Amino acid sequence: MSISVLGAGAFGTAMAVTLSQNGPVTLWARDAEHVQAMRESGENARRLPGVKLPENVTVSAEIADALQAETLLLAMPMQKMAGFLDTHSDTLAGKTLVSCSKGIDLSTGQGPTALIRAKVPGARAAVLTGPSFAGDIARGLPTALTLACADHSEELQAELSTPTLRLYRTTDTTGAELGGALKNVYAIAAGTVIGAGLGDSARAALMTRGFAEMLRIATELGARPETLSGLSGFGDLVLTCTSAQSRNFRLGHAIGAGEAFDPSITVEGAATAQALNKLAHARGLEIPVAAMVMALTEQSISVDEAMQALLARPLKEE
Numbered sequence: 001m002s003i004s005v006l007g008a009g010a011f012g013t014a015m016a017v018t019l020s021q022n023g024p025v026t027l028w029a030r031d032a033e034h035v036q037a038m039r040e041s042g043e044n045a046r047r048l049p050g051v052k053l054p055e056n057v058t059v060s061a062e063i064a065d066a067l068q069a070e071t072l073l074l075a076m077p078m079q080k081m082a083g084f085l086d087t088h089s090d091t092l093a094g095k096t097l098v099s100c101s102k103g104i105d106l107s108t109g110q111g112p113t114a115l116i117r118a119k120v121p122g123a124r125a126a127v128l129t130g131p132s133f134a135g136d137i138a139r140g141l142p143t144a145l146t147l148a149c150a151d152h153s154e155e156l157q158a159e160l161s162t163p164t165l166r167l168y169r170t171t172d173t174t175g176a177e178l179g180g181a182l183k184n185v186y187a188i189a190a191g192t193v194i195g196a197g198l199g200d201s202a203r204a205a206l207m208t209r210g211f212a213e214m215l216r217i218a219t220e221l222g223a224r225p226e227t228l229s230g231l232s233g234f235g236d237l238v239l240t241c242t243s244a245q246s247r248n249f250r251l252g253h254a255i256g257a258g259e260a261f262d263p264s265i266t267v268e269g270a271a272t273a274q275a276l277n278k279l280a281h282a283r284g285l286e287i288p289v290a291a292m293v294m295a296l297t298e299q300s301i302s303v304d305e306a307m308q309a310l311l312a313r314p315l316k317e318e
């Protein structure tokens, strides 16, 4: 059984590298020049420098090459997924589409599985998510992720597990994808606190209250609470709120420190904060930390104002 990875960013490349231990993998990039550069150098210098592409990984700019496989990993930024599915919907029907993207589509409020079902009705949708930096996976460091698929596939779990990548399965696709999307918002909050010098205690408080918000909104949207407590929710929240490897954390850190941040870096949490606030508002749910993250990323509030607003909220029961 062969696998293809669609999107040759850091994460798609890392997944291609680890999965190539099980068999041949096609790594598809939309940019032919990027493919040429990867073939010549034997690595993805743009997105994952220093990691050699194994022989089992074929890089291609032809989508037809990738479509030879039945299992396709979607590894592109969330806000690009709808356009990608629209363009290729006919050819993707009947395939197993495993989303690796962590976000909520801003224009529809849908997560990856709902988007896949809407755009490619004949496809089987799954989600691969959890605490994992691309560099760690590619270097073969031990990693555990959640694989969510409505039809409970042990076969898919085995297909996507490697000697260093251990997958746990669940049928709760909503919980898994919301955990992965929402933690990015709180990683921005954590980064902001550290960048502004507000201390580790404040970060722990925001992580905990952020997790409460994650549970509140995700369960309202149909997620199982235990999924949020697992790798895809709590696990990834811990990783991204405590590591400067996280781009979401780094964006927050720059906001807190009053520094510039390179806008070409993929940071899913800013758009997710907007989508999340829309969803919460429509349901009458309070998510004060996520509201502050949205205001900070939109530059409509200062860090000091955000912190004061959170501290001045009415005292309540935990």
Ligand SMILES: NC(=O)C1=CN([C@@H]2O[C@H](COP(=O)(O)OP(=O)(O)OC[C@H]3O[C@@H](n4cnc5c(N)ncnc54)[C@H](O)[C@@H]3O)[C@@H](O)[C@H]2O)C=CC1
Binding pocket: 006, 007, 008, 009, 010, 011, 012, 030, 047, 075, 076, 077, 078, 080, 081, 083, 084, 100, 101, 102, 103, 132, 133, 134, 135, 265, 266, 268
């Ligand atoms: N980098 C990481 O450690 C992890 C990333 N992820 C998730 O994976 C997703 C992708 O992130 P990265 O690979 O890190 O980003 P990246 O910034 O390294 O790469 C994004 C890639 O997507 C490609 N792309 C953009 N629009 C596209 C389109 N319309 N069609 C096909 N390809 C397109 C770009 O050319 C680029 O190669 C995000 O949702 C991220 O949250 C998940 C786990 C870990």
Ligand SMILES: O=C(CO)COP(=O)(O)O
Binding pocket: 102, 130, 131, 132, 133, 184, 187, 236, 239, 240, 245, 246, 247, 248, 249, 266, 267, 268
């Ligand atoms: O999702 C990730 C780790 O699990 C990667 O986080 P960033 O997108 O913040 O770098």
